[in-house]
Amino acid sequence: MTLPELLAARAVADPDGVAMIVDGVGELAYRDWDARANAVANRLIGQGITGGDRVGLVFPASGWIEYAVAFLGVLRAGAVAVPLSDRLPAAEIGQLSAHCSMAAIVRDAAGSDVTPPPVVVRAGDPAQILYTSGTTGAAKGVTATHANLAYGLRAEPRYRAFRHSKHLVHAFPIGTNAGQMMLVNALGAHPAVVTLPRFTPGRFAGLIRKYRAGTVFVVPAMAIELINAGVEPLESVLLLGSAAAPLPSAVASELGGLFPQAMITNYYTSTEAAPAQTIMLFDPERPGSVGRPAAGGGVRVTAADGSPVGVGETGEVWMRSPAAPRAYFGDPRSGVFRDGWVRMGDLGYLDDEGYLYLVDRESDVVKSGAYKISTLKIEEALHAHPLVKEAAAFGVPHPVLGTVVVAALVVRDAVAPEEVRAFLGERLAGHEVPARLLTLETLPRNRGGKVDKRALRALS
Incomplete structure (x- = not known):
């Protein structure tokens, strides 16, 4: 199933169900999302966009709803979505546009013709190019196919994730890998996905209380801010997920007091490796571990020449999932991707039960x-x-x-x-x-x- 197909199925099964809420801005129901995505797709096709064309998406932090509509509209047109932050300088947007030869840049979700466009989207077609943050060098465009983005998703209600929750709260930025996972959750998971235009610990905690959220996702920096702000315990939360960076064990311990009913969970992946990931339920007996592979994936640790190292020995961390692998745009044979495995750029080791411990970024x-x-x-x-x-x-x-x-x-x-x-x-x-x-x-x-x-x- 592709994301456009999943949206169409949700619009039929739950037309008035709320997929996404942006606090203080509005909400998006599946029927409206589906119709408006069609309108964006038809607008793009009318402008000459064809299958495989790269289309940049530039939206502000408050524009999650418009962004979600535009993203699915680009995919429905058979094009490739390239999410970009509106905080990027114009010159950098120009550089990225030139790098992947963008055919257009979209900054709104306008459109009038809600007829489903006559475009066939195949699972193996490219769907998204996500540029890495570039903390250690120039940003690279990571291409994902429709099959990669929709891996593991099913239309039937019993397969929807986070069924313990009516609402899932996050504050990830548009265009990040973590943000894209929340967009996918709005399509495929059970709860409505709730976010806010700008993170502050007080507003974020207030949002959790307002919706009695059962699932919350943060990055470690947000978790630290919540702890330091002296926020009162948030007892509705049953699952607290931390992503994007390792969660220090001292921080995880303090989160247990802030979220007394929650499983504290660390997710380890990368823009290149997703949806491959390890998941770790915080365990004081294994401080520092980022867990074991999830959803049929794998992890291995190798020497520089690719040969496996022994239990407890430090080496290069590689991950894979059963999903179609990603690749760098313009560099499909990069050494980061090899036979379905993805080199994470981290050093680490495995213990005798297969738990992964990170030693450091190689850089x-x-x-x-x-x-x-x-x-x-x-x-x-x-x-x-x-x-x-x-x-x-x-x-x-x-x-x-x-x-x-x-x-x-x-x-x-x-x-x-x-x-x-x-x-x-x-x-x-x-x-x-x-x-x-x-x-x-x-x-x-x-x-x-x-x-x-x-x-x-x-x-x-």
Whole structure:
């Protein structure tokens, strides 16, 4: 089943059912979504858009409903949707447009002819190009087929995910991989998907209370903000999912108090690997694990030459799912994709029960003197300090050692660097303790909510 087919089926089975709610903006029912997507598709076809053409989508954070309509309209026209943030500079939008040879850019969901367009969309056709956040280099366009986006979805109600919930709340940005998964949930899951134009911890908590949401998705930065804001416990939530980055175990423990009825769950995937993922229900016995493969997928850890490493040995993390794999636009034979497996760009290891532990991003490992130092391990230790709200570790050049570790902190109250180092000295080896500590008001982040370590290096 493709996403356009699934939308048509939901519009017939549940025409007045609410698919999506944007707080303070409006809501979208399946019948309206279906009809308006047809109108967008017919408008595009009338403008000369044909199968396989790339169409950019540029919408503001408050425009989730219009974006959802336009996205399905592009797919119904047989074209390829290219979601872009409206916060991108015009020059960057131009660069991405040129990179994938966009035929048009859509900024609204206008259209009048709601007749289903006479276009046949096949499961193997390209449907989406999603540009990565580019924290370690130039952004790359990741192409997904219709089969990839709709993997595992069924029209029958008994197969809909999150049936314990009437409402699912999130605050992921338009055009991110996590945001796209929420768009898919609005089509294929049981609850109405609820979001808000701009995340603040108070508004987000209020949204959860207003709808008595049973399912909530956040990124770790949002979870930390909710904890630090002193939000009262949110007892309606039965599933709290964290995505986009590893969830520090100290943060997961505190989330248990904020969401006392919820399973705290960490999802590990990437724009390149989706829908392959590992899922971890927080377990104090396995702090730091991101879980085991889900939904028939697989994970392996290899040496640089591709040969498998033993249990507990660190190597390159690869993932796969039974879904049609993704690929880089213009670079289909990239070494990131190999025989259905996707290289995650992370170093990690597997324990004897198949649980995956991440050691670090390959690009973030600090090589200092004779040592290779994991910034994730340092961040995990820093998050355990009672006065540390957020932390990020990164490497900077050093004339003798080559590179040394610096840590940037956001703190709850003033704390002496010597105290932090003494705290870390009880948890880390001497060479792992940061050579320098920076205290910042906030950590710089990219549009996907991940800490921008290139920006931190520039600040140091």
